[in-house]
Amino acid sequence: MDFSFNSDQLLFQDNVRSFLINEVTPERIRELWQSDSGRCDQLWAQLVELGLTALTVPEQYGGMGLGALDFVLLAQECGYAGLPEPLVETMLVAVPLLAELGEAHEGLKHDWLGRVAEGQARLAVCEPGNPLVSDAHVADLLLLSHGDEVHAVPREDVELVRNLSVDPSRQLYQVLWTPGAATCVARGEEAAKLLGRAFERGALGCAAQLLGLAKRMVDLAVDYSFERKQFGKPIGSFQAVKHLMANVAVRIEFAKGPLYRAAHAVAHGEAEQALAVSHARLAASEAALLAARNAIQTHGAMGYTWEVDLQLFMKRAWALDKVWGDHALHKARIREALFDQGRAIGAGTTF
């Protein structure tokens, strides 16, 4: 029994964190907001250079063959940085979905996965049940669901309609396309399984980013609580302000266990991964929403401005809170496991 990450995993997290803090600054994110695509080929190239686009690509296609447990800490850092580029969905959802296709699609996998690893191609993936696909405009290949089918559709075969989000970093598109036999890569039970697993990975990646965002918002608010002085003192010296932040710290601390437990469950395909993922997703959401609320409160009127960087992370948290399953869905999955399926509970039943 060892519920901790190894030194390689922690070192990788440190490296990615340093890179993102230096390269994905709030200034750079604001520049991206002004650009046409909202995305930056140069930044993606830097991610490629760090090896991040090869992480979850299986080794036979030129990748590193790592899984959800290796990626979860990096996803947290992507959240912390507010990285607009769709690294988490690409690596944790789209790549494994493509890699899990049957042998009949060996050619397709071979064509695309190696190029993704090398940074020559990009993927977008639909969230089951969400009519909008994020980052479809910069993808070369879209993985879409249609009824009980999965399709792999080149971008030139679709028409995209942009939908603006509260978070200007998000690039959301309606995808207009005509499903055909040529693009169908899985159907029926197989497709349902693939999409089900993709959903768990998507919700896990979302939870990890939300937890990173929560930490970032606390850090910003704590910094501000030193700068801003009232009654002759930094506002952070007042107990009422301290307790706003402490309450978020408690939520963050106790969302880590569920998040890493879920990453392990997904990485090992455990039978209970839905329960673990939903727990992680709810716990991370609650931490992020409370962080947003208490961070804007700590910033006072400045928190309500466009100028202060809090908005970059707060809006992202509000947006991510609703994707890859809303609270109702995740709570229903937990209730079912707990009350209807009679899962063993009590001391000694956690692992």
Place this chain on the structure above:
Amino acid sequence: MDLTYTCAQQEFRAEVRAWLQANVPAEALPSFDTEEGFAAHRAWEARLNEGRWGMVTWPTRLGGRGCDLIEWLIFEEEYYRAGAPARVNQNGIFLLGPTLMEYGTEEQKARFLPRMATGQDIWAQGWSEPGAGSDMAAIRSRAERDGDHYVINGQKTWSTRAVWADWVFGIFRTDPGSQRHHGLTFILVPLNTPGITVRPIPQLNGLPGFAEIFFDDVRVPVENVLGGEGMGWHVAMSTAGFERGLMLRSPARFQETARRLVQLYQANRETADRDPAIGEAVMRAWLDAEAYTQSTYMTASQLVKGGRIGPESSTNKIFWSELDLRMHETAMSILGLRGELLPEAPAAGDVGQWLDGFLFAQAGPIYAGTNEIQRNIIAERMLGMPRA
């Protein structure tokens, strides 16, 4: 990361389970806040010790098993699962014991630890004073050096278990000119020393779970000082660290409460579901108890690998105490009209110990450093916010 138990850990669990099955009293002992219950719990400590199950994390030469923290978690899971008696000497074995091992002389360890292990010496704590609660550094009780003795005068309060305990540990001001956390000394005092008056304080349930202790020219030999004169604050912080840390609040305790809460809900679902908030609260209780368990396993895994507990451990107390409160509030909501009834009331039915637990849960956010103080600690030491 490896979330499976090793063969040795599984065998250990089986051994604990088997011993507890054979030894845990079939009928619950009376509360250890009664004289009869205190004696019964003392006897249980002796029985645990005979099986070498009293202090599994203690070294084998002291009657323990040298268990690491993962094995300790396994032991605790089995202990709570078996419904074994509460630990009447928890102030001794979980707080003072580790502190003695860290700061005690060899003579002190030999003198105190074996008797603590067998339950011959039950320990009370003496931190708070009428004027020193959250502000513990405001301690005024004095211990003045007189030859090879200290002479103690003053008053301690909220001393848990002091009514029937044998010893009290606490900090006293040995430097009369000192201020705040300077000039304090950690001293071990036999409660039968002349000059000591113990006045029981009935708790919410009417039982004397804590007491005031009055010291009137109480003479204690200098060899009862732990960690050296003037080191009291430092030693006490280490003890409080154990208290706030892992050892005292087993996740298993909250997991078992959550399990009983789920059962209570399932058995009363027709009435409970009239308020959808109840099912939600029950689900949340289970999730939070799991999160607390996972967090403890993460900390234990770090420590087993040689890491240290960081300032983030100060989030623990808030989390478990608020969880415990919410769980019992939810149980009371499910019980409805029966919630106010004592178990012996003819109409009580199967209300069990929920009311007792509900009353006890009120204390969680207060003792061992109020949750307000904990939030200050989190803000200042973990998040680095400016001090007041």
